[in-house]
Amino acid sequence: MTDGATALSAPVPQGAAFTKPVPEGEPILQIRDLVKHFPLTQGVVVKKQIGAVKAVDGVSFDLRKGETLGIVGESGCGKSTLAKVLMNLEPATSGSVRYKGEEISRLSGAALKAVRRNIQMVFQDPYTSLNPRMTVGDIIGEPYEIHPEVAPKGERRKAVQDLLDVVGLNPEYINRYPHQFSGGQRQRIGIARGLALKPEVIICDEPVSALDVSVQAQVINLLEKLQNEFELSYIFIAHDLSIVRHISDRVGVMYLGKMVEIGSDLEIYDHATHPYTQALLSAVPVPDPAARQVRDRIVLTGDVPSPADPPSGCRFRTRCWKAQERCAIEEPLLAVPSWLDGLAAHESACHFAAEREIEQSAAEREIEQSAAERGAEGGTEAETERAAGQEDGSADGDDAR
């Protein structure tokens, strides 16, 4: 492992992180080294900056056409700020967001308006994101006021009713007010508003976390149906990892303003190499009571440190069980660790990136043993795999989790 670690310490140029082939299609959004700091000031008359909340601190990724990129992480990790900066609702401190090659942060006026039409957002909280004094028809139709070219005045009512129908609400509800709907229905209104301008990218910020399980499934299906129908690209921000896995083609894991690991859903969920991802995945409650004894959970101690004063070096080191001196000095870059191969070889920002060796419970061992006995002659696949894993000493337990 030490050999591999030294190999990584060679400086990796920024932006070179994206050499790996990702799903086909042209990138519709390119985000490079995006930074968003919120200044902390002191003084009333003469304001002096005493620091900054580093909400997003150097994030890079691509979003391709028709793709869903899931972004997961704990609250306070900068997911929602990232969404706002992508929408240009908050100006970025530095870095670039390109929509079809065009730099968003430099646009203004009509050009910005045109780009914004194509990037829409579905917000987290359906209770505060809908104006209580407006009817549903006005809420969903409001985007048409700004972009009248999408639906001429006479057709707006019809367009809104179609949208209501598309998101599974009764078109007759057009004159109702938000308080007359349940939380789930309100979120559908939010989705209808996001769809109104027929955008190419929709940024969904926790779109289903406020919904009931049965309704969540409906909304997820709806989002997938709409994606196929209109070739939408989604940035899907959520903390429910099983839903993110279901809907996403690629998944990025954020911690304290940094992307710590990014890869295809298979790479992240079954071959996570960053300790934070592993802890996050192991903490997800599994809806199967039989898994109670079998689970090997990493319970992280403590809370996320303050983004105003993040730890030096690797930001996760204060909660990491693998942390060493090096982690405090040198910041790990998001790159493919050279010592890993197969599905484990995806971008991971850890000096000691490795797949997790699951400590097997007695029950699991028993199952494996009986399997081994049954296929004793040939040696079972699992066994050979395990043996191979032990040889190179890094990648083991492919069937982790």
Place this chain on the structure above:
Amino acid sequence: MSSSSTSAQPREATADTVESPLLEVRDLHVEFRTRDGVAKAVNGVNYSVRAGETLAILGESGSGKSVTAQAVMGILDSPPGFVTGGQIVFKGRDLLTLGKEDRRKVRGSQMAMIFQDALSSLNPVHSVGSQLGEMYRVHKGSSRQDAKAKAIELMDRVRIPAAKARVGDYPHQFSGGMRQRIMIAMALALEPDLIIADEPTTALDVTVQAQVMDLLAELQGEYHMGLILITHDLGVVADVADKIAVMYAGRIVETAPVHELYAKPAHPYTRGLLDSIPRLDQKGQELYAIKGLPPNLLRIPPGCAFNPRCPRAQEICRTTVPPLFEVTDEAGTPRPGRASACHFWKETLDD
């Protein structure tokens, strides 16, 4: 900590009530009288919890799970909410027949509640120490100094680091997970026999959720408390519950021990809920979704309330309200703790 001396019933009484349920809710009815009409939020709910047992109440919003808990706690907003029938038997006494003052003595010292949103449940203008100490000052008449010492002890118990230094801090100075710990500490303060946790981890991140649920389970074991866990998260339920009651439109539609419920649900609604969880082998496919929306409580459909959304609905479902049938195995022996309010529970079970 000494036992609750001011409580109406001495603590020793628990010893001989261990076998009989700690709390038994019988045929509870709650309605909300609103301008638009009467919303029947709870329509004949029965459940029981024993000491040391965890009962999970699973249901969507509007299923009446929280209202039932509020009725049990006696914190139902009234008006518009009214308990119109049933019994809430706690340690052998029907709480609904108690006067206001007696009820207040039970609340906090013998049963306590943990709310979902710790930030809005805590008073922002009082320090957490004084809010924790209030339990001792009000219920036990402790002095301010004693109350503060107890508050620090409690904060230590729920593993808030540097409790002594943080006892004077205000709720906004704590993180979400820490706030929820303070809520738990407050509920535990007088060592109640029953804790009702209403979506205790819904607002928390998964890593913090794991910490809080572990803490709750550990403390429950330590104090041998009954725990009613109200949630919509099938994952959390699978982790901690002993038995489950599934609620829909103000009724319990299925009860079962946790393993059996997940393995063989006997109600189409439970089955639908379980099927709508994203599974690995369904990646890229459409998720199973229960069609439609939960019913409006002002207009609960006739017959089985689930019939407009049910894939198995027949004529009888639209006319006759299914009673809570006892679920039996093929030989006809009842399965302990299992019941289903579906005319076709047998067919659902065999699916």
